[in-house]
Amino acid sequence: MKTSRRTSSGIKSLQKLLIVFLAGSLVLSASCSRSEQPARETRYLMGTLVEITAYPATDRTRQAVNRAFARMEEIEDQADPYGSQTLEDLRRGNPSLLPAALSRILDVAMTVADRSSGAFDPTVGRAVRLWGFDGADPGIPPDSDLTDAVKTFGYSHLAVGPDNVARPLPPGRPLWLELGGVAKGYAVDEAADILVQEGVEAGIVNAGGDLRSFGPRPGWGQWRIGIQDPDDPQGLLGVLKIEGGSVATSGDYERYFEKDGVRYHHILDPANGRPSRSGIRSVTVIAETCALADALATAAFVMGPEKGLRLLETFTGVEGILVKAGGDLVVTSGIGERFDLERR
Amino acid sequence: MHGIIRKGPTLVDGMLVVMLFALTLLLSSLMRPSAPGSVLEVKTQAGEERLSLDREGRYPVSGPLGTAYIIVEDRMARLENAPCPLKICERMGPVGASGQTILCLPNRISVRVLGKVSVDAVSR
The missing domain is CATH 1.20.5 (Single alpha-helices involved in coiled-coils or other helix-helix interfaces)
Known part of the structure; x- marks a missing residue:
């Protein structure tokens, strides 16, 4: 009977301990669950759907998200190819004072143009308009129009002086700048910077698949970024795990039309003004900034698997995944365990 | 005892x-990792609404270019009769798993399957 009483009191103590443990676990799990709830907002900007996800979901975070969107709208106005007076001046062959955002966007664009020997060229705007990928009626332009357009290409014909004035070289030469992708990437960078400055702990700014993340992702620690399978609009090629930074992808499935069984996509080769046929389906680039990742993804796409890979390897802190036309992958040497292949 | x-x-x-x-x-x-979802989040310029993947039907959804239709059948959704020039959105469906998305940028329509997902974002 004595033993029985002792056992009984032992079990009661165990029950009490269990209750304390379970109650603690429940409170902890519930609080973890709450802190993992982000503020999330989506808007149409710069011709794409922009989603900002920011942790934790507080009023302060929501105010920061609104400020980030406001900054993206400012950049959209400055880089709008149809509304920017600066870009219109350059199309007419006139010099023009660059607004601050346009100056930084152009700086990234010109750096990548130079390092890729013109595989990425921000002056292909005339051909982009002829193909109509940015409008309602895309189609194959006449050869003669494309030949004329190619004559307007050439990033070396643009000079930006210390006075921040962009000048066509020689004076009077029309320059049709196409800054869409880099401008979008720059806007993503600026939005992310604002969120960090406003004290947001972690977040991700995603502009149609070009994105920048910061802070430790609540719950997972790392950000898990799916990479689209070029052959399956809803499938993932794999998942990248990053602790912050930017990811951008250029692929032949983003904007395209088909005629007589041929796919005409929007990534143009500055050598001829036509959709690039370099043997690549998509290029995904990881970099510190989204503007750089976007420009490098386009450059590597045009250069092809071997030269494109070599280009990416020359940049510090840059990694890449290139999907060849047959489906084979080529990756940079530092990608390591950050990428899990998972075609699904 | x-x-x-x-x-x-x-x-x-x-x-x-x-x-x-x-x-x-x-x-x-x-x-829980990503799983089949049951609710569609539909965003347009006019606002946001939700549809159930359990209720089959043909739902009109309007944007600046005109009206497209969301077809829900067999717990999957796709876009049909899209008025956009390239019709890429029609080729993005059908969707049924959490996190899968159909986007029509020219007509400013997004359709997303809600639910727990295994990734934070998709780079495309």
């Missing part, structure tokens, strides 16, 4: 069972 075995379940036992059950539910909901 016999005395204890004969005793029926106490209030404390009941509390333990309830708390264990609640903890299991909470943890499983936190750790």
Whole structure:
């Protein structure tokens, strides 16, 4: 009977301990669950759907998200190819004072143009308009129009002086700048910077698949970024795990039309003004900034698997995944365990 | 020992069972990977609405270019009769798993399957 009483009191103590443990676990799990709830907002900007996800979901975070969107709208106005007076001046062959955002966007664009020997060229705007990928009626332009357009290409014909004035070289030469992708990437960078400055702990700014993340992702620690399978609009090629930074992808499935069984996509080769046929389906680039990742993804796409890979390897802190036309992958040497292949 | 075995379940036992059950539910909901979703989040310029993947039908959805239709059948959704020039959105469906998205940028329509997802974003 004595033993029985002792056992009984032992079990009661165990029950009490269990209750304390379970109650603690429940409170902890519930609080973890709450802190993992982000503020999330989506808007149409710069011709794409922009989603900002920011942790934790507080009023302060929501105010920061609104400020980030406001900054993206400012950049959209400055880089709008149809509304920017600066870009219109350059199309007419006139010099023009660059607004601050346009100056930084152009700086990234010109750096990548130079390092890729013109595989990425921000002056292909005339051909982009002829193909109509940015409008309602895309189609194959006449050869003669494309030949004329190619004559307007050439990033070396643009000079930006210390006075921040962009000048066509020689004076009077029309320059049709196409800054869409880099401008979008720059806007993503600026939005992310604002969120960090406003004290947001972690977040991700995603502009149609070009994105920048910061802070430790609540719950997972790392950000898990799916990479689209070029052959399956809803499938993932794999998942990248990053602790912050930017990811951008250029692929032949983003904007395209088909005629007589041929796919005409929007990534143009500055050598001829036509959709690039370099043997690549998509290029995904990881970099510190989204503007750089976007420009490098386009450059590597045009250069092809071997030269494109070599280009990416020359940049510090840059990694890449290139999907060849047959489906084979080529990756940079530092990608390591950050990428899990998972075609699904 | 016999005395204890004969005793029926106490209030404390009941509390333990309830708390264990609640903890299991909470943890499983936190750790669950992406799964088939059941609700569609539809965003347009006019605002946001939700559709159930359980209710088959043809739902009109309008944007600046005109009206497209969301077709829901077999717990999957796709866009049909899109007025955009390239019709890429029609080729993005059907979707049915959590996180899968159909985007029509020219007509400013997005359709996303809600639910727990295994990735934070998709780079495309």
